[in-house]
Amino acid sequence: MSAAKLIDSRVHIVPGKLRVTEYFFEVPLDYSQPDGETLRLFGRGVRRHVVPHKDQDKLEPLPWLVYLQGGPGFGCQPPQSTSFVPFLLDKGYEVLLLDQRGTGMSTTITAATLRRRGDAQKQAEYLRHFRADNIVRDCEAVRRLLTADHPEDLKKWTVLGQSYGGFCIGTYLSFHPEGLKEVFITGGVPPVSKSADLVYEKTYAKVKERNQAYYQKFPEDADRIKRIYHYLQENKPRLPSGYLTPARFQQLGIAFGQHGGLDTVHDIVLRATIDLDMFGFLTRPTLLLIDGQGAFDRAVIYAVLHESIYCERRASNWSAEKLRSKAGPEFEINLKQSQIYFTGEMIYKDMFESYDELKDLREVADILASYEDWPILYDSKQLARNEVPAYAAIYVDDMYVDFSIASETARAIRNFKPFITNAMYHGALSDKTEDILRQLFSLKEDTID
Template sequence: MLSKVISPARLITRRSHVVPDQLLVSELFFEVPLDHANRSAGNLQLFGRSVTKHERPIVPLKGPDATKAEQKPWLVYLEGGPGFGNKEPQESPITRMALSRGYQVLFLDYRGVGSSTPVSAATLRTVGNPSAQATYLSRFRQDSIVRDLEAVRACLTHDYPEEKKKWSIFGQSFGGFVSLTYLSFFPEGLREVFLTGGLAPVGKAPEQVYEATFRKVVERNRAYYAKFPEDVKNVRRIARFIQQQEGGRVALPGGGFLTVPRLLTLGLAFGSHGGLDMVHALILKMTTDLEQFGFLDRPVLTALGQFNPFDTHIIYAILHEAIYCHQPGIASNWAAFRVGKELESFAWLDQMPNLSPSSDNDDDPPLHFSGEMVFPLHFETYPELIPLKDAADILASSADWPALYDEDQLGRNEVPVYAASFIDDMYVDYGLARETAALIRGCKVFETNMMYHNALRAQTNEVMGRLFQLRDGSID
């Protein structure tokens, strides 16, 4: 159980700048404990940017009136991931609409990501051996993040009137997972919760999650090859070329290796608006290189190396399955790999099919791409992940995880929750999301089959408008 006693974060620095579109952006650095239950374990820095309207009133306010005007209600944006930092406020899809509703917005980089104390292969070498690294990394999941959030809230609102001390949170994707952990253990800090593609699979084991998401990945592969039928042969041709290279791999300019299994992880993009086209564009360029030169040229190899950015977001890879270990006693044990290799479409995880030219015919089945899954192969082909393979194996076998959710608390929830859920979401299974929504007392949900997981960015006005409609409207 998470401790309910959270000490305020220490604000280290605050620097403010006016940016175009009349935005006042403040850059904030906070100090929080690495382990909130053991302050002697050391500290971390958290980085955030707050944004509010830059206003120059004709008659400047003074005294209590000025203070009251500055203390607008907080809305905290929680990014997806895990392992991704925030864009600058002027580039965020939610900034302008949130400001128009009277909020000031905080974009807080989770511990270990963005400009918060970073986690990388280099920084982890200073931590110690793989066992020490795994212990350190275990403190970067939702259970620690919500403690950080409560610490920062206590810091930023210490002089606010009581009615303004609670804040609102907006969780996109993994940010929704964080939000539900927050709702479970610290609901007293929350005024309202907005979720987009973030109804986490509460109470579901990692295997259940991947059984569901692999089914959706198969659907997206069908959609891909229906849209680009020429890629059935093109992907097989590219895979055959890679397989024929020494060691069955191609060195990438930025380090690491392109193997056939790594090629087939490009399907991570299939769950986003425009994702099918992004993958096709890369397959087309690779095919063109092979037709013209008989090898893959540096530009396309560079694009391949950067397509799934695990080297710069290692928490995404190393803790991806841990975010589904929702209670003590559950170990992931590379659940996505174990589930996938038993499925005919993803047998390449264990053994590649025959890709020799003599086996080609018009009836060859397409090679299926995987989706938002992390496999041991990632720790064999990405330069930042290769030295962390032992730590990743330790984390995969660990069952010593704190609880992430309190279903009883969610069942008696009193904080308003407004969620957008996407029927064709490849990353957060819609069926499991519906079960979660039913667990949360008072949860209102907008459901659609006209959007994908990144709709907040791709169709901002529609998504935000629907969420505020849920908040402001009523049902007879």
């Protein structure tokens, strides 16, 4: 960890009396080679702005809380746009919104930046360094830098992980619990030592349930959707980020896992149908609305590394792709069916054809899907004797993180307190911020009664 360093920091006072510090860190690409190639990490530290006492030359240190974003592949939003920051500031934390390596402004991974690495094999080797094991090593390196002058009781920090950020916390608890005071997980209790195939078998079942809920709410959309697919098969209109194929339209189902997701998709279907009724083609506003639902051109890590987050000493072999037919014929685009189901957050080979940003990464994705020697991400024995207080929100109807697998993991981690609900979906941290954080902090403070 000693190879990491803070290379710059800038303080800004923003409206609302927040003190935001922009941090730039340098860390090793490969921690087994601390003197080798480095990456730059970016994060924003935020606390309430107070004027130091006249006898003080600096602010009193506060306990740190670092936020780990979902994904993988997405950076953090500015603190003014992050719903949970005020709640955490009121709890007395200084919050660090850290862009994980390769995301946001932390040595961003794109098709263009990867091309600088060389051929597909070299690009794949580089990407192997961007999973949870190294994200956690980065966190520990940053923690040591930020708490170097803190008193001993403030050197450990709190971690809040949403979705994939919770998976990273599972790795953190496994291999670096010494850096943790407490952890909070929302919609991301990890599938410890579960294969990608098992995970996708479970999540396909939940995606099927959400499709059934969609068609129950909007039965008239069954024929509309088939009409849209027929149009797309014949035309394949151009989007800013690629081409709108039937398979890409089907991927809109990823929204079903969020609050209001059924209505979001229905609105798109309705708009597209009205376009076809009135003009015989999809208008630009409709195409832009559809294009905005996908993020693979802005977060290629999500596409190329998504299945690898489940891999330990085994290959994913395009797990979601091979299990699709087993999940049911409704997931096939067959216009003779009464209903065609949308897909979820699965990654498919056709994405590397319909997204311009992913076209050059198809060979890279194939190489990564074939790797069998992915490092271990979790230590079951360590988790069983865990001493770090852990609090987690587990959603019964989570379409992305299977409830049964999450519950099994919760039972296997010592010192773990879950809040289980069937009244929230995966994105509750942003959609129902106050509700979910109050529940988690009630667990921490033992105030449920």
